[in-house]
Amino acid sequence: MLRIGVLVSGGGTNLQAIIDRVENGQLKNVEIGLVISNKEDAYALERASKYNIPTKCLAPKTFENKEAFNQELIKTLKDASIDLVVLAGFLVVLDKEVIQTFENRIINVHPSLIPAFSGKGFYGLKVHEAALERGVQYTGATVHFVDEGTDTGPIIMQKVVKVLQEDTPSTLQKRVMEEAEWEIMPQAIQMIANNEIIIEGNRVITKGNTKEEAK
Numbered sequence: 001m002l003r004i005g006v007l008v009s010g011g012g013t014n015l016q017a018i019i020d021r022v023e024n025g026q027l028k029n030v031e032i033g034l035v036i037s038n039k040e041d042a043y044a045l046e047r048a049s050k051y052n053i054p055t056k057c058l059a060p061k062t063f064e065n066k067e068a069f070n071q072e073l074i075k076t077l078k079d080a081s082i083d084l085v086v087l088a089g090f091l092v093v094l095d096k097e098v099i100q101t102f103e104n105r106i107i108n109v110h111p112s113l114i115p116a117f118s119g120k121g122f123y124g125l126k127v128h129e130a131a132l133e134r135g136v137q138y139t140g141a142t143v144h145f146v147d148e149g150t151d152t153g154p155i156i157m158q159k160v161v162k163v164l165q166e167d168t169p170s171t172l173q174k175r176v177m178e179e180a181e182w183e184i185m186p187q188a189i190q191m192i193a194n195n196e197i198i199i200e201g202n203r204v205i206t207k208g209n210t211k212e213e214a215k
C-alpha cells in the first residue's frame with residue numbers, strides 16, 4: 001500500500017481527482033494518509049475532511065523562520081508514515097532539507113508542458129496567461145519529481161491540450177485541469193505505487209517501455 005501525503009494551497013480539484021479515484025477503486029494500493037495546506041482557508045481542506053482524511057495547516061508565516069517550517073513539515077509527514085508526497089496546487093517552493101529527506105519521493109503537477117511557462121512566478125492562472133500571450137497552439141500539464149529547483153525535476157508524464165481561438169486564461173485553465181491534470185496526476189501515482197518508475201539522471205524510464213522490454 002502506497003501511503004501518500006497531499007500538499008495543497010487552494011481549491012483542491014487535483015486532490016479531489018485523487019480522492020475520487022481512490023474511492024471508486026480506479027487507484028489501487030494507494031491511501032491518502034494526510035492533507036497539508038499552507039493556507040488555512042484552502043477549500044481543499046474541506047474536501048479532505050468530507051472523507052475523514054486527516055488534515056493539518058502549516059503556514060510558513062506562522063513559524064519563527066523557514067527552517068522551523070521545514071522541520072515541522074518533515075516531522076508531520078514522517079509521523080504520518082507518508083511514502084510519497086504529492087504537491088497538488090501547493091504554492092510554496094520546498095527547501096533542500098525537505099527535498100533531501102524525501103529524495104525522489106515528492107511529485108508535483110504543473111499546468112504547462114514543462115519547460116514552457118514554468119519556474120518561479122509561474123503558477124495558477126499566470127501560466128495560462130503566459131501561454132495565451134505567447135500564442136502557443138498547444139499547452140497541457142506535466143507531472144514531475146520535485147528537486148531543489150522549481151519545476152526542474154525529472155518529468156514523469158505529460159498530456160497535451162489544444163489551445164482554442166476563443167480561449168481566455170480561465171477557460172484554458174479549466175480545460176487543462178479537466179483534460180490533463182486530473183488524469184495524469186492519478187496515473188503517475190498509480191505507476192509509482194506499481195513500482196513502474198525508474199529515474200536515470202534527469203529522465204524517467206517507465207518499466208515496460210524500455211527497448212529491451214518492448215522486444
Ligand SMILES: Nc1nc2c(c(=O)[nH]1)N[C@@H](CN(C=O)c1ccc(C(=O)N[C@@H](CCC(=O)O)C(=O)O)cc1)CN2
Binds near residue numbers: 090
Ligand atoms: N523545490 C521545489 N518546490 C516546489 C516545486 C518544485 O518544482 N521544486 N513545485 C512547486 C509548484 N510550483 C509549480 O508547479 C510553483 C509554486 C509556487 C511558485 C511561486 O512562484 N510561488 C510564489 C508565491 C505564490 C503565492 O504564495 O501566492 C513565490 O514563491 O514567490 C512557482 C511554482 C511547489 N514547490
Ligand SMILES: NCC(=O)N[C@@H]1O[C@H](COP(=O)([O-])[O-])[C@@H](O)[C@H]1O
Binds near residue numbers: 009044124181
Ligand atoms: N506551479 C503550481 C501550479 O500552478 N499548480 C496549479 O494550481 C492549480 C491548483 O488547483 P487545485 O487546487 O484545484 O488542484 C492547478 O492548476 C495546478 O496545476
